[in-house]
Amino acid sequence: MAKSYYEKIARINLTTGEIKIEKLDLDLARKFIGGRGLGTKILYDEGVATVDPLSPENKLIYITGPMTGTASPSSGRYMVVTKSPLTGMIACSNSGGIWGAKLKYAGWDALIVEGEAPDWTYINIVDDKIELLDARKYFGMMSEQIDEELKAVHGPKSSVLNIGPAGENKVLMAAIMNDKDRAAGRSGVGAVMGSKKLKAIVVTATRTNIEDIIHDVPALKAANAECLKIIRENSVTGQGLKTYGTAVLVNIVNNIGAFPTNNWQGSYYTKGDDISGETLADTYLVKNSACHRCPIACGRVVNVNGKVVGGPEYEPLWAYGGNCGNNDLNTIDEANMLCNELGLDAISVPCTIAAAMELYQRGYIKEEECDGVPLEWGSTKALIEWTKRIGQPDSPLAWLMSSGSARLCEHYGHPEISMSVKKQEMPAYDARAVQGIGITYATSNRGGCHVRGYMISPEVLGLPQQLDRTVTDEKAFWAKTFQDLTAVIDSMGNCLFTSFALGAPQYAALLNAATGTNYTPDELLVVGDRIYNIERMFNKAAGMKPEDDRLPKRLYEEPITNGPSEGQISKIKLTLPQYYEARGWVDAFPTDETLKKLGLDECVGK
Amino acid sequence: MIEVRLFATLRKDRGKVMQLPASEFSDGVSILEHFAIPREEVAIFLINGFHSKPEDPVKDGDILAIFPPVGGG
Ligand code: SF4
Numbered sequence A: 001m002a003k004s005y006y007e008k009i010a011r012i013n014l015t016t017g018e019i020k021i022e023k024l025d026l027d028l029a030r031k032f033i034g035g036r037g038l039g040t041k042i043l044y045d046e047g048v049a050t051v052d053p054l055s056p057e058n059k060l061i062y063i064t065g066p067m068t069g070t071a072s073p074s075s076g077r078y079m080v081v082t083k084s085p086l087t088g089m090i091a092c093s094n095s096g097g098i099w100g101a102k103l104k105y106a107g108w109d110a111l112i113v114e115g116e117a118p119d120w121t122y123i124n125i126v127d128d129k130i131e132l133l134d135a136r137k138y139f140g141m142m143s144e145q146i147d148e149e150l151k152a153v154h155g156p157k158s159s160v161l162n163i164g165p166a167g168e169n170k171v172l173m174a175a176i177m178n179d180k181d182r183a184a185g186r187s188g189v190g191a192v193m194g195s196k197k198l199k200a201i202v203v204t205a206t207r208t209n210i211e212d213i214i215h216d217v218p219a220l221k222a223a224n225a226e227c228l229k230i231i232r233e234n235s236v237t238g239q240g241l242k243t244y245g246t247a248v249l250v251n252i253v254n255n256i257g258a259f260p261t262n263n264w265q266g267s268y269y270t271k272g273d274d275i276s277g278e279t280l281a282d283t284y285l286v287k288n289s290a291c292h293r294c295p296i297a298c299g300r301v302v303n304v305n306g307k308v309v310g311g312p313e314y315e316p317l318w319a320y321g322g323n324c325g326n327n328d329l330n331t332i333d334e335a336n337m338l339c340n341e342l343g344l345d346a347i348s349v350p351c352t353i354a355a356a357m358e359l360y361q362r363g364y365i366k367e368e369e370c371d372g373v374p375l376e377w378g379s380t381k382a383l384i385e386w387t388k389r390i391g392q393p394d395s396p397l398a399w400l401m402s403s404g405s406a407r408l409c410e411h412y413g414h415p416e417i418s419m420s421v422k423k424q425e426m427p428a429y430d431a432r433a434v435q436g437i438g439i440t441y442a443t444s445n446r447g448g449c450h451v452r453g454y455m456i457s458p459e460v461l462g463l464p465q466q467l468d469r470t471v472t473d474e475k476a477f478w479a480k481t482f483q484d485l486t487a488v489i490d491s492m493g494n495c496l497f498t499s500f501a502l503g504a505p506q507y508a509a510l511l512n513a514a515t516g517t518n519y520t521p522d523e524l525l526v527v528g529d530r531i532y533n534i535e536r537m538f539n540k541a542a543g544m545k546p547e548d549d550r551l552p553k554r555l556y557e558e559p560i561t562n563g564p565s566e567g568q569i570s571k572i573k574l575t576l577p578q579y580y581e582a583r584g585w586v587d588a589f590p591t592d593e594t595l596k597k598l599g600l601d602e603c604v605g606k
Numbered sequence B: 001m002i003e004v005r006l007f008a009t010l011r012k013d014r015g016k017v018m019q020l021p022a023s024e025f026s027d028g029v030s031i032l033e034h035f036a037i038p039r040e041e042v043a044i045f046l047i048n049g050f051h052s053k054p055e056d057p058v059k060d061g062d063i064l065a066i067f068p069p070v071g072g073g
Helices: A026-032 A035-045 A099-105 A143-154 A189-195 A217-233 A235-255 A277-282 A314-319 A329-342 A348-361 A380-391 A396-401 A405-411 A435-443 A456-461 A475-492 A496-500 A504-515 A521-541 A553-557 A572-583 A592-597 B028-034
Strands: A008-013 A019-023 A060-064 A078-083 A090-095 A110-114 A121-126 A129-134 A159-162 A176-178 A182-184 A198-204 A285-289 A299-304 A307-310 B002-006 B017-020 B044-047 B063-067
Touching (some): A008 A129, A026 A521, A035 A090, A060 A099, A078 A099, A143 A159, A176 A189, A217 A235, A217 A504, A235 A299, A235 A314, A235 B063, A277 A285, A299 A329, A314 A329, A329 A380, A396 A405, A435 A572, A456 A496, A475 A572, B028 B063
Parallel strands (some): A121 A198, B002 B063
Antiparallel strands (some): A090 A182, A121 A129, A159 A198, A285 A299, B002 B017, B044 B063
């Protein structure tokens, strides 16, 4: 029997209030691991691809992986899988903290939330007991305050997941927050939760580990010890991320000229050091922090105007920094804190502000639309105010911006200004200067995203080996392999950052010890391939077209205008066909032969 | 002149941005020696924004950016 699952899923219907306990299908779990893979498979099978994402018909799955809650490194993670209101395609947002581990300790592999509550509700879970409670008094509160209040009600051992005002307002970039400053940030998963009038989920568990269901406890201990040793000895995961967090990337990416500025009009920021991890460490950093059972501890805790809060990662440092022409670090810290309080995606929101700033620069957005806060490059007032307005929209422009840059730019007749893929904003690496990451962006099933195949690792950081960032050779194959391995890690419930040090053999050892499977590293990558393909089939059913696998025109028509990578352009038109060939896809979708090879017979002919 | 930019832990007791006379340095190795930076502390060595090796030649006007092993995002 496969272990490391409690074999229990709670199906909670908010319309009727009915809570059903279902048995996890272990064969399915083996085939899709858990988390991202299994969550997507469940959504696909239940026909969610064709529903309106903000209707009661959409389903919201909170799902752990078999490694969630084990003693394996960085394993406190859970995933939120649903149909995204931002992209209209699959959403899978991953978060750390401890909430996911507690859900597992309470004995649940997943929660499937359906319907729409008659009024604001929260779910309270205490071990195997689940109840729906009145959340009306928490309506309108900032995420952090809800966390504190619900903890006061349910005790210090509880862990809280919730949406802030942005989710209530169904802002298409709303995040789901847990443990105060951890976020399932992307693709608007918070808006889906808001559309269901579900304010929070509180979990309290008696168990503090899941040793009772581990297949082979000594083997898992040995695999853990081996992984921990590799992580500690690796200079990136052992020291680098602890000291500077992901913020250390600012200077690296800027110095190769891949740091987009002013909504990707440039790609080198002369004031980059002002907003770097090094400067953060010298100024506002209070200490580092770690998610549950994480030896890497990449989290930042910063002082924002006297308040000690979770600090920015690399992405918001770039997005609220160079991408908006701003070098004021305190403003970035403050805007990042506002995103956490309002429950907003700290990548898409500042990128949408950057797009609005370009629309303003070109005269498409008029000053009179800005309600006294013009969208000028580098305006710290604009960054703070427009973040608040996006979280709690109160004007026509604020509502437009709250739906993301693609809809905003479309409205003004200039879709080319939105730096997004599948309507989700791209993160902080210019794909004109780094060829492989462009493949990841263009083909990511959840739209513009770097953590679906982090090609920055080989192309910029030299891990596991240094690739020339300017060439296209073999990049399609690399991108596919990274995407497949990432799908496995996301499904297991470990943090992707462990992969700076660990590879497929270590993940296979962990998974096999915990669940009793016998995957070889290569077989595990095939599982990743299967997961990538089921996501793609979900998107196909949702109406995705081949032309949705594209980069914004600026990246292949306008060469970089400044810095070390001046003159470079994305060669995505060359690499995309190579990628499809590597995947066994034609025109962006798997052939029946590919589906059969991956054991996805149920998708054949669809 | 050659501009040398140091990052992360390499800045400690050395500084952030330094200008060196090009005539006194022929390659990156001589520059690492100048700053007493052990080779194993160098993970990323950029010349004018492109990944290079310390053995590569350097010339007047070059910008070097040197990073220890650090991490990602
Ligand atoms: S590496 Fe960072 S994000 Fe990942 S689990 Fe550890 S602290 Fe959390």
